[in-house]
Amino acid sequence: MTEAVATPAQDTNIHFNEAQWLQALFLLADTQRWLEQIQEALIRQLPVKHRKKLLRQNGYLGAKALAHILERHYYKVPRHPLTGKFTIPIPQVVACIRDACREPPQPLPRSPHLQRVLDTGTPLGHDPSGNTVTTITVITSTGGEVITAFPGVIPPENGVSSG
Numbered sequence: 001m002t003e004a005v006a007t008p009a010q011d012t013n014i015h016f017n018e019a020q021w022l023q024a025l026f027l028l029a030d031t032q033r034w035l036e037q038i039q040e041a042l043i044r045q046l047p048v049k050h051r052k053k054l055l056r057q058n059g060y061l062g063a064k065a066l067a068h069i070l071e072r073h074y075y076k077v078p079r080h081p082l083t084g085k086f087t088i089p090i091p092q093v094v095a096c097i098r099d100a101c102r103e104p105p106q107p108l109p110r111s112p113h114l115q116r117v118l119d120t121g122t123p124l125g126h127d128p129s130g131n132t133v134t135t136i137t138v139i140t141s142t143g144g145e146v147i148t149a150f151p152g153v154i155p156p157e158n159g160v161s162s163g
Contacts, residue, residue: 039063048095061097061146069093073150075125084133084151086125096120097149100138108154114140117153127152 039062071077074093075085086093096118105114116138123132131152138149 046091046094048091048098050098060144061094065146065148066094069097069146069149072148073125082128084125084127086151088124093124093149096124096136097138097146100136100149101140101144101146105140108139112142113147114142115154116140125151 042063043061043066070090070093072080072083073086074090075087088096099120100116100118103116103118105116108115117135118138119135121134123134124136125133127133133152135153136149136151137153139147141147
């Protein structure tokens with residue numbers, strides 16, 4: 001039995017318009033670069049010391065992740081009632097995320113992500129059970145990008161993010 005070998009002509013889509021494809025690629029790249037600049041400008045507006053550290057690769061906090069964190073874990077947003085909620089102002093939440101990103105990363109069980117836990121010593125909010133907590137957990141990719149953050153810690157038996 002012989003295997004069919006694809007020839008270059010068979011691998012090429014006859015409907016592929018290279019010029020149009022390149023134009024779309026460059027448009028998307030320019031748009032992404034523009035959005036990243038707007039995102040950085042937005043983060044720089046936060047009244048938080050050392051906010052530039054939030055834009056570095058290790059502990060990078062993007063607008064998408066921050067929106068997720070605030071939508072799910074900020075007490076003024078009435079969504080996701082069974083999650084931990086930050087009861088501190090947004091600039092303080094962001095500062096805690098920044099500070100937690102300085103902590104050594106720990107593996108997150110059954111996940112490719114890492115967690116960083118920081119005990120601030122002051123109340124940040126409450127966990128899903130309603131207990132006042134002083135800790136923040138930040139989940140990052142292995143590359144250092146913040147995925148989510150929430151008050152409290154992941155229960156040992158759970159091993160999955162409440163974020």
